[in-house]
Amino acid sequence: MSDDKNETEGAQGPGEDGRRRERVIGTPSPAREKALLAEDDISAPAGVGEQLDEASMKRAERIVATFFLVAFAASVAFIAYFIGWSGRDGGMHGVVRARESNFWLGGTMALSFIAMAVGVTIWVRRLMTSKPIVQERHELAADEETRAAFAQDFLEGAEDSGITKRPLLRRTLLLAAAPLGLAPLVLLRDLGPLPEKRLRHTYWGEAVKKAQAEGKKGVRLVVDGTNKPLRVSDFSSPGGMITVLPEGIEEEVPEEQVLTQNAKAVTILINVPADKFKPAKGRENWHVNGIVAYSKVCTHVGCPAALYEQTTHHILCPCHQSTFDATDAAKVIFGPAARPLPQLPLSVEDGYIVATSDYHEPVGPSFWERG
Numbered sequence: 001m002s003d004d005k006n007e008t009e010g011a012q013g014p015g016e017d018g019r020r021r022e023r024v025i026g027t028p029s030p031a032r033e034k035a036l037l038a039e040d041d042i043s044a045p046a047g048v049g050e051q052l053d054e055a056s057m058k059r060a061e062r063i064v065a066t067f068f069l070v071a072f073a074a075s076v077a078f079i080a081y082f083i084g085w086s087g088r089d090g091g092m093h094g095v096v097r098a099r100e101s102n103f104w105l106g107g108t109m110a111l112s113f114i115a116m117a118v119g120v121t122i123w124v125r126r127l128m129t130s131k132p133i134v135q136e137r138h139e140l141a142a143d144e145e146t147r148a149a150f151a152q153d154f155l156e157g158a159e160d161s162g163i164t165k166r167p168l169l170r171r172t173l174l175l176a177a178a179p180l181g182l183a184p185l186v187l188l189r190d191l192g193p194l195p196e197k198r199l200r201h202t203y204w205g206e207a208v209k210k211a212q213a214e215g216k217k218g219v220r221l222v223v224d225g226t227n228k229p230l231r232v233s234d235f236s237s238p239g240g241m242i243t244v245l246p247e248g249i250e251e252e253v254p255e256e257q258v259l260t261q262n263a264k265a266v267t268i269l270i271n272v273p274a275d276k277f278k279p280a281k282g283r284e285n286w287h288v289n290g291i292v293a294y295s296k297v298c299t300h301v302g303c304p305a306a307l308y309e310q311t312t313h314h315i316l317c318p319c320h321q322s323t324f325d326a327t328d329a330a331k332v333i334f335g336p337a338a339r340p341l342p343q344l345p346l347s348v349e350d351g352y353i354v355a356t357s358d359y360h361e362p363v364g365p366s367f368w369e370r371g
């Protein structure tokens with residue numbers, strides 16, 4: 001002990017050159033070092049474990065209970081906000097609503113946790129006795145004697161905490177914790193309504209039905225950006241790729257749904273050289289002189305598969321490099337995508353390229369196939 005003390009003082013005192021030596025940043029201060037080394041000084045922090053008189057303990061108990069009640073109120077506010085106010089004006093959707101709900105949900109949840117933590121801290125510091133606890137390291141599998149000692153310690157701790165003899169604290173603590181336990185259930189509401197069949201269809205299906213109801217063969221393909229219907233003669237050079245949509249999507253879909261419907265229906269049209277083209281079984285008549293249509297939505301996680309290599313006839317998704325073979329039903333030849341790009345059946349009507357049905361599989365990430 002005295003050696004340690006001398007060593008500590010030496011480190012802070014004058015050096016051999018007579019100048020005062022500075023303490024290195026990050027090392028304990030002399031006072032702290034002494035406290036750490038002096039076994040005799042091991043004691044609870046000031047204020048901890050002081051034996052309070054009965055009146056002080058009662059006051060501390062009320063303070064703790066108040067914090068637990070604050071935690072309870074904040075938890076209830078969290079749930080009330082989520083169920084009640086978040087349901088108005090379009091719920092949580094939109095940047096402004098999301099920011100507002102994050103503020104209130106985060107604020108009430110944080111207040112609840114903080115109040116609970118403060119209450120427990122005061123409880124421990126003011127109402128429980130405190131003494132140094134030394135736990136020896138032992139084998140993982142404790143022997144009978146150790147387990148019995150643990151059980152004994154546990155029971156003594158429970159007794160010391162007053163959880164059994166202070167019903168006010170026990171009940172307010174349980175009250176504060178109960179709504180927090182329900183919070184995850186409430187959050188399930190954020191999962192939103194089930195997608196049902198909506199992910200299995202695109203606007204192509206609806207547009208084809210309308211066209212066929214008017215006695216046509218199918219719906220015309222229009223060029224994305226210009227909305228110009230596409231003739232076979234406009235797209236006769238092998239090697240080309242163009243993005244198309246169903247005719248009428250801009251005019252007939254409600255304005256608020258146009259972006260969503262466009263995103264699902266967006267399609268790439270590729271003119272594959274006749275000598276390379278390998279029509280898939282059952283899809284022999286889905287192309288027009290080697291012109292094929294595939295969904296532009298990558299089947300990995302939905303990026304636009306928008307790059308086309310004319311020499312290899314590979315369709316590339318720039319997000320994670322999934323690569324699809326345009327000559328062979330857009331099968332995956334590289335990358336994380338798990339299935340080919342869905343193919344759109346094509347035909348010709350009055351010289352225009354038309355789609356004769358919706359996609360036969362869901363477009364987009366593979367996940368939705370299981371939805």
Ligand code: FES
Binds near residue numbers: 319
């Ligand atoms: S989204 Fe296309 S490879 Fe990942």
